[in-house]
Amino acid sequence: MSEEQKRLLERQLWAVADTLRSSMNADEYKNYILGFIFYKYLSEKQEVYAENLLKNDKVDFADLDEKKKQDQEYIEAVKNASLEKLGFFLRPSQLFSQLVKKGKGEIGDDKFILEELKAVLNSIEQTSAGTDSEDDFKGLFDDVDLTSVRLGQSEKAKNETITEILVHLSKIDFKLEDSKSDVLGDAYEYLISQFAAGAGKKAGEFYTPSQVSRLMAMIVTEDKKKLRSVYDPTCGSGSLLLRLGDYAQVVDYYGQEYNTTTYNLARMNMILHGVHFSHFRIENGNTLTEDKLPDLKAEAVVANPPFGSNWKGDTDPTLATDERFSQYGRLAPKSAADYAFVTHMLHHLADNGTMTVVLPHGALFRGGAEGHIRKYIIEKLNYLDAVIGLPSNLFYGTSIPATVLVFKKCRKDDDSILFIEASREFRKGKNQNHIDDENIEKIFDTYKSRKEIEKYSHNATLDEIKENDFNLNIPRYVDTFEEEEPININAVAKELKELNLKEMALRSKIAEFCDELKIDNPF
Secondary structure: OOHHHHHHHHHHHHHHHHHHHOOOOHHHHHHHHHHHHHHHHHHHHHHHHHHHHOHHHOOOHHHOOOOOHHHHHHHHHHHHHHHHHOOOOOOHHHOHHHHHHHHOOOOOOOOOOHHHHHHHHHHHHHHHOOOOOHHHHOOOOOOOOOOOHHHOOOHHHHHHHHHHHHHHHHOOOOOOOOOOOOHHHHHHHHHHHHHHHHOHHHHHOOOOOHHHHHHHHHHHOOOOOEEEEEEEOOOOOOHHHHHHHHOOEEEEEEEEEOOHHHHHHHHHHHHHOOOOHHHEEEEEOOOOOOOOOOOOOEEEEEEOOOOOOOOOHHHOHHHHOOOOOHHHOOOOOOOOOHHHHHHHHHHOEEEEEEEEEEEEHHHHOOOHHHHHHHHHHHHHHOOEEEEEEOOOOOOOOOOOOEEEEEEEOOOOOOOEEEEEEOOOOOEOOOOOOEOOHHHHHHHHHHHHHOOOOOOOEEEEEHHHHHHOOOOOOHHHOOOOOOOOOOOOHHHHHHHHHHHHHHHHHHHHHHHHHHHHHOOOOOO
């Protein structure tokens, strides 16, 4: 996809969002826009698949009459094959293109499509009931509330709004027939990032900036062409998980997400990116208190958990004996679950795997229970491989700088921990700062080679870490101090003398001006 095509796509998508932007905030209208894009995708997927099945019969699936016996046989055959292959089924009259035509008045006498659209979205879930894909389609459209007064005060107004959105979307070609094209993936990622930027902290929780996700993916897939399983315990919209597929062949994706709306986004995102329903499992629930994937050991584990979030901690006695946390001797404090996520992730990391997690800088040096857990991971387990400092204001909803920690259970360089100070290399943006590609490559190359670069990276021995009482604050290991040029006393004196002469000349002019106007001199 060329840059010009991408910009055109983004303009088209934002025009769709304009339809709803004045009546609701971004966190609300994203559910409609992304939900309808998903419906369009499923519809076009169904149509392409059906056309291939019926190619030899020279039958057009969209034109089949659901009341004719012969056509009913075709539809039933397509349904059986679709449920096995696609995991869902849409009848010809339920296709996106047919609803758009009706809404525009091109077929039938009634332009009212609101009730039919409700029925179609429910039908997608119902057709998968009792099949292998049931868990992946159940409740996917629950957040698309077609009864909301935000869409219009009357049913007629709601219908007009919905029709306008669907007509806008109908003009966008997602090129499903081209297996190498990822127009839909680009569209979805663009919208998710825009909603995260526009809706503040709440929306930002479901999206990891692309440059950070790229870096994390490059590290966990280093020297690997295939990963049997990848896992994100706070998967948000699933974008971080899917990024791993850009760098290695991923067989199975696993994730868990607490927020139900975002959980639905993640499942849609998987399907939209062509991940077959049998090769992903996304669960809904609190990862720390309801581990829905207890037996999973993944080759790559990645996460961008909410910084310093609250959790039950020692108020829940069952957590102290939970094998994810018990070996460390202390539980992460109730007010900061950062290390609860870290130890949970380590529990799910395979012996040959790599794990990357984004944490706030405080996790590097805070004491108490966090210091105790940090010391155990380094001294007893020796799992920490690298600490990477990132620039501030990269993440939506917070301006604080973050760090990426890299963990491995079987480390090649197990006598040191690599520190990379990359917080000063970024491009300043209007709302968010950005790490450019060359900076990402520099970080990754430094990590991979474990090079020592003055004022940028340092391999700290375990003895150094111990001497610092297991405090991982990056300035303790990477000296970034820049000496100031010595002050030239003579030059400063000369400059002061010149300023003094200028001041005297200015005062003289003001005195002359005041005398001329016969007013008091303020000096």
